[in-house]
Amino acid sequence: MAHSVLTPPSSDSLSPPEAIAAVRRLVWKIAVATVILMAIGSATRVANAGLACPDWPLCYGQLVPTAQMNLQVFLEWFHRLDASVIGVLAIVLVAQTWWRRSLLPNWLPWAAVAALALVLVQGLLGGLTVTEMLRFDIVTAHLGTALLFFVTVLTIGMALLPYEGNGTANRLGWLSLLAAILVYGQSLLGALVASQWALHQCLSYQSLCTVMNSHILGVVPPTLAVLALGLWAWRTPALSRPLRRLAQAAIALVGTQIALGVATFYLRLQVEPLSVAHQTVGALLLGTLVAFTVLAHRDRRLA
Template sequence: MTESLLHRQTVAAVEQSQPKERIRRLVWKICIATLILMAIGSATRVMNAGLACPDWPLCYGKFVPTKQMNLQVFLEWFHRLDAALVGISTLALSFLSWWNRRSLPGWLPWAATFALGLIVFQGILGGLTVTELLRFDIVTAHLGTALLFFTTLLVIGTALTPYQGTGTAGKLPWLGLLAAVLVYLQSLLGALVGSRWALHQCFAGQELCGVMYSHIGGVVPPTLATLAVVFLSWRTPALHPALRQLANMAGGLLGLQVLVGVATFRLRLQVEPLSVAHQAVGAALLASLVAFTVLALRDRTNASSGSVHT
């Protein structure tokens, strides 16, 4: 009889874990699609393809504008296609979270709904970028919302990932959070520089140089905060290997981002792949810091509660 009870409990635990595992996999797939979406959006901007499709949401009044298709039209069209897929997937994420809410953490349906709200708002901004002819504040808000959506998915996915902390994170969660916020703000400054073409205008006619130099000077705070995360992670004994790996990844991505940024500046945005890589590496750096912060917070929470659990 005891064996039968244990068997039923095991079956029930497996059944409860299945929706959580499916949702976790879906979240990470949407994360990857969103990272690709932001890279394509960056390529669309640097290739002057933001208005390659003059209407919205269709392109030349068609779902697939085969007659007008060229590189610029393809970039803008594919950007919209990927955005639509991300939107549909996020709608499915919200639906599944509410449908299976009894076997999921209580915060998950609300977090999924928040992500859905962000993607709806992002779609509105995407339409406005076309109808308002790439107005710089809308373009900047478009990227800022995309990064916030990306961050929300990262928080959800990392929080659902099985993790057994060591309870040694200490103040690392707050330091990681500070670094992530500073990187996000620096990304917004970069979006403003790009949407106003500040680098070109400064070199060509000494205009908007203040905007450009604010982004260059703004690299210092997130750099120092990220280096502090790496240094303190090295100095923290018995830190979980996952946290050490994420800290090392953040340090490596920071170095790569600085190199790509310097190369982009020295070449005056003449090499488009460098500009795309600059934004993609920045998003990856933000992702590593967000994942680090969530895991470190889980580690600290486990330590304060006096128990380590998955």
């Protein structure tokens, strides 16, 4: 009887590789949905739609506010819908990993629980952004938690990914981890700039210029770290192909991100798609660095 409580029923005929593959597919779906969620969240902010639904968790007291629907209401409503889908998928992930825990790595169910906890915190912060009228610190924490959830899900996926390394990563994993931390910090600074409209405030009223300038100067450390990572990877000819491609992707993304940031600055946030792309590319850069970090540490264990 104790055995039946502690392990999944024998009716689950999946092998361990099949169970891992099933979890990995679900994790990738959650990761993609999270990137979309952050992009829609950015679009909601630049369209001034953060309070388009004046109540929470419903919108005008309805699941689908048909009568009030316009572009702003749609953006806020769809943002909440995507968040709800991610919440359901996170619950499914927890259920799946605990149900099949005898077939999966021991750490996986607990990692799924951590991801679900971040979703719950994110949902609470989402509600507070409405009830507290888009208070800048809550909006910043909202994005910061979304990025942590994205990083957690991506780490799970990369840890489960089949990978045949050759032990040549050396300390590249630590450099990519440093770069990821710096990019995360820069993302939070960007959220502070956006949530306080610091660019407009500085250029128009000479207010909040310290916040804006901190974000501009903050570009330097993560850029240097990513460039160092790319150079080190290039000078390691035996580096595995997946790691080499991730390093190349990080270089391309950081260049794109800088170009988008410059364009956004000089156009004074007037081209809304640029602002959305700027935040989305930042999230993709963070994800690329996290993916490199996970694979590089897996690679080191082969040395």
